[in-house]
Amino acid sequence: MRRKVLELFNYWDLLVNLTKKELKVKYRGSVIGFFWSLLNPLLTMLVFSFVFSFILRLGIKDFYIFFLCALLPWNLLANSVNISANSLVANGGLIKKIYFPREIIPLSIISSNVVSYFLELIILFIFLIVAKYPFYRLLYLLPILVIVQLFLVIGISLFFSSINVYFRDTQHLVNIFIMIWFYATPIIYPLSMVPQRFLKFMVLNPMTPLIEFYRTIFYYSKNPELGFYNFFQTPGSYYFVISFLISITVFFIGYFTFKKLEGRFAEEI
Amino acid sequence: MLFVRSEGKKVASVVNVIEVKNISKTFKIYHSKARNLKDLLLFRERSTYELFPALKDVSFSLGKGEMLGIIGQNGAGKSTLLKILARILQPDSGTVKIKGKVSALLELGAGFHPDLTGLENIYINGTILGLKRKQISENVDKIFEFSELEKFKDTPVKNYSSGMYMRLAFAVAVNVDPDIILVDEVLSVGDESFQRKCKNKFYDFKNKGKSIVFVSHDLNTVENLCDKVIYLDDGEIKDFGEPIDVISTYLADINRVEARRAEEEKSKDDGRRNRWGSGEIEIKDVKIVNSKGEEENIFSINHKMIVSIDYEAKHKINRPVFGISINRKTDGILVTGPNTRFDDFVIGSVEGKGNIKFIIDRIILLPGDYLLTVAVYDYLMINPFDHLNEMFEFKVIAGKEKEKYGLIKIPHKWEIK
Numbered sequence: 148m149r150r151k152v153l154e155l156f157n158y159w160d161l162l163v164n165l166t167k168k169e170l171k172v173k174y175r176g177s178v179i180g181f182f183w184s185l186l187n188p189l190l191t192m193l194v195f196s197f198v199f200s201f202i203l204r205l206g207i208k209d210f211y212i213f214f215l216c217a218l219l220p221w222n223l224l225a226n227s228v229n230i231s232a233n234s235l236v237a238n239g240g241l242i243k244k245i246y247f248p249r250e251i252i253p254l255s256i257i258s259s260n261v262v263s264y265f266l267e268l269i270i271l272f273i274f275l276i277v278a279k280y281p282f283y284r285l286l287y288l289l290p291i292l293v294i295v296q297l298f299l300v301i302g303i304s305l306f307f308s309s310i311n312v313y314f315r316d317t318q319h320l321v322n323i324f325i326m327i328w329f330y331a332t333p334i335i336y337p338l339s340m341v342p343q344r345f346l347k348f349m350v351l352n353p354m355t356p357l358i359e360f361y362r363t364i365f366y367y368s369k370n371p372e373l374g375f376y377n378f379f380q381t382p383g384s385y386y387f388v389i390s391f392l393i394s395i396t397v398f399f400i401g402y403f404t405f406k407k408l409e410g411r412f413a414e415e416i
Numbered sequence: 417m418l419f420v421r422s423e424g425k426k427v428a429s430v431v432n433v434i435e436v437k438n439i440s441k442t443f444k445i446y447h448s449k450a451r452n453l454k455d456l457l458l459f460r461e462r463s464t465y466e467l468f469p470a471l472k473d474v475s476f477s478l479g480k481g482e483m484l485g486i487i488g489q490n491g492a493g494k495s496t497l498l499k500i501l502a503r504i505l506q507p508d509s510g511t512v513k514i515k516g517k518v519s520a521l522l523e524l525g526a527g528f529h530p531d532l533t534g535l536e537n538i539y540i541n542g543t544i545l546g547l548k549r550k551q552i553s554e555n556v557d558k559i560f561e562f563s564e565l566e567k568f569k570d571t572p573v574k575n576y577s578s579g580m581y582m583r584l585a586f587a588v589a590v591n592v593d594p595d596i597i598l599v600d601e602v603l604s605v606g607d608e609s610f611q612r613k614c615k616n617k618f619y620d621f622k623n624k625g626k627s628i629v630f631v632s633h634d635l636n637t638v639e640n641l642c643d644k645v646i647y648l649d650d651g652e653i654k655d656f657g658e659p660i661d662v663i664s665t666y667l668a669d670i671n672r673v674e675a676r677r678a679e680e681e682k683s684k685d686d687g688r689r690n691r692w693g694s695g696e697i698e699i700k701d702v703k704i705v706n707s708k709g710e711e712e713n714i715f716s717i718n719h720k721m722i723v724s725i726d727y728e729a730k731h732k733i734n735r736p737v738f739g740i741s742i743n744r745k746t747d748g749i750l751v752t753g754p755n756t757r758f759d760d761f762v763i764g765s766v767e768g769k770g771n772i773k774f775i776i777d778r779i780i781l782l783p784g785d786y787l788l789t790v791a792v793y794d795y796l797m798i799n800p801f802d803h804l805n806e807m808f809e810f811k812v813i814a815g816k817e818k819e820k821y822g823l824i825k826i827p828h829k830w831e832i833k
Contacts, residue, residue: 164543172532244523414505
């Protein structure tokens with residue numbers, strides 16, 4: 148395995164180039180180009196904010212910030228997993244003709260989404276600054292959250308992309324799975340609204356503590372005591388450790404599934 | 417470099433860059449569409465498939481600076497072997513050891529993205545082939561110079577002509593500076609000048625001491641370039657060694673197969689083509705035989721060919737004229753049409769059964785398919801007794817002969833002062 152990881156390092160430049168390609172190709176030929184990737188979450192935010200502020204009044208202060216700071220990390224996961232699920236099949240021409248570490252393909256999709264994510268965060272920061280949220284106080288925690296989330300995202304992406312080579316239905320199932328997961332994660336609603344009897348299941352969802360921590364950093368930055376600690380009545384770090392362990396486990400399951408299946412990719416595509 | 421352990425010391429023995437031991441590969445050929453979730457949930461294997469053994473227990477090694485040719489008929493496992501060397505496929509069993517950086521030219525331009533410019537694609541394709549960004553930057557000018565595409569640097573490759581596309585792809589692939597190059601029939605694409613450029617590049621590589629594995633149907637190129645040749649047949653190494661020996665083994669096999677095919681065609685064609693004449697002399701049988709007296713349909717240039725004609729005259733006939741003619745099958749051009757009268761080969765009279773032979777000591781026709789007509793006429797050559805028009809077929813193959821323009825190999829020599 149050490150050799151495999153070292154080899155991956157040798158192909159670092161390929162990962163960088165494929166990531167650039169992903170970003171370039173996605174928006175080449177469209178008039179406002181890269182701004183589409185920013186516009187999409189902003190419009191989603193507008194629609195949901197309208198619905199939940201004026202129709203289904205949840206009574207959440209600054210719903211657009213409440214929602215946006217959970218939507219962006221969610222999109223990182225959802226887009227990465229959805230697109231990479233079909234990525235190996237879509238790049239079949241390459242896999243059949245040239246050798247390179249196969250995991251580069253889903254990884255390049257994920258890294259292009261990470262780039263988009265960081266740019267979207269800048270938009271979020273602008274909103275936070277305008278609305279006078281002191282998010283910079285806990286901002287040092289952000290890299291830790293992103294790293295834990297990436298373990299999870301990479302694990303799931305490697306898993307589904309390799310399975311999809313053998314069973315093409317996987318990509319469609321993944322779409323549904325992600326949609327259900329969206330509603331099972333406190334993104335459009337606060338964790339405090341979840342009935343007590345569901346709470347213990349919700350913490351098994353590794354995205355729940357992650358989203359709550361993102362909110363603690365951004366949304367609850369005005370009064371952090373409202374954040375993660377209060378909702379669980381126990382130290383949030385405990386749930387974070389569970390989330391971390393689940394993410395690592397998912398990462399290794401995904402990695403070993405991928406390694407097990409990659410030998411016959413060129414034949415099965 | 418291969419090291420052989422002896423008493424704890426590492427001793428350099430043979431400088432082998434590729435070492436393949438007992439590799440086998442079997443493909444499943446599915447008859448139905450891809451397995452979907454329904455089959456999976458019902459624990460069903462994909463309904464029907466056949467096992468296709470593409471490689472069976474293949475072993476060989478290649479030294480540094482050597483060029484290896486792989487020949488064989490379609491489906492013999494050549495491309496599978498190359499893909500295993502390129503690490504695209506994994507063998508079911510056996511080991512492959514490779515020392516050095518491999519560049520596989522299995523398909524030019526794999527990984528080109530149509531929407532990106534030539535320059536952007538060079539970077540992507542280069543890194544796919546395992547180069548560092550820095551190495552590519554150093555080589556960009558060289559690549560554009562080799563491909564003669566400087567002007568189209570910033571044009572998306574979807575606007576390239578297919579020739580431009582190939583040139584760019586080849587330029588990237590050969591400027592990767594690999595230790596081992598795997599080539600699969602790329603030379604067969606592109607125009608004459610592009611092919612020449614490719615071949616020159618391979619000579620260059622060879623002179624620089626790089627190892628090359630070359631799959632091709634172009635036996636001349638294989639013979640000229642390669643140091644060793646593998647002849648694959650049905651997934652097995654049938655012959656391995658000096659190019660000239662292996663190629664002749666291969667050609668001999670091809671001839672045998674062709675002969676069988678020609679035989680089948682002949683039996684199908686019989687009676688379809690024209691035959692006319694009074695029947696006073698009947699041609700009972702015509703055999704084309706080789707120098708050993710065996711029936712044969714395929715001849716190498718300069719080999720002996722005999723047309724043996726059995727006839728039967730119903731009654732005594734004076735001064736008959738036997739003749740043959742040879743037409744090229746593709747365009748019907750009459751190559752030659754000798755007869756006994758023109759040759760002053762006088763036949764007084766014939767009666768009953770007999771045999772006459774037309775002997776060509778050295779057939780000087782260039783490679784191709786030919787039709788043979790056999791006929792017997794009266795002395796005036798107006799009234800046919802029996803005329804079997806283009807009812808027989810034979811083939812001339814090149815053997816080791818390289819001449820290929822025109823109809824015949826005219827006996828000749830060159831002088832220079």
